Amino acid sequence: MISYERFRRKKRDLHEWYRRLKKILLIPFIKPLKSKENSPLHIVSLTSYGKRLANTAPYSIITLLNQKTKPDKIVLWVGYQDEGNIPKILKILTKKGLEIKFCEDVR
Numbered sequence: 001m002i003s004y005e006r007f008r009r010k011k012r013d014l015h016e017w018y019r020r021l022k023k024i025l026l027i028p029f030i031k032p033l034k035s036k037e038n039s040p041l042h043i044v045s046l047t048s049y050g051k052r053l054a055n056t057a058p059y060s061i062i063t064l065l066n067q068k069t070k071p072d073k074i075v076l077w078v079g080y081q082d083e084g085n086i087p088k089i090l091k092i093l094t095k096k097g098l099e100i101k102f103c104e105d106v107r
Contacts, residue, residue, distance in 0.1 A: 027089075030062070033071065042073075044073070046075070047078075053090070054085070058089040062093070076090070078101070080103070083102055
């Protein structure tokens with residue numbers, strides 16, 4: 001028999017896993033970003049590093065791409081040292097309009 005607290009933790013972990021999986025499964029249905037003529041440009045610029053590059057960034061970007069009002073451009077800035085650590089999911093999102101740019105890490 002497991003404790004109530006352990007049960008709640010497992011339930012929360014399962015819910016988080018399901019939430020992330022649901023976002024990943026929506027990727028094929030995301031429409032690519034389109035720039036609108038004669039309208040102000042809405043650019044979302046993000047930065048990420050290390051573990052967050054795989055654990056948090058993809059889900060934030062998927063959420064931005066699924067919004068009703070989409071930005072014209074999404075730019076993800078990554079340090080040169082993480083250039084080889086770009087997860088596959090982010091590479092897939094580049095086909096939907098995400099731009100990945102590299103810069104010096106100023107942490």
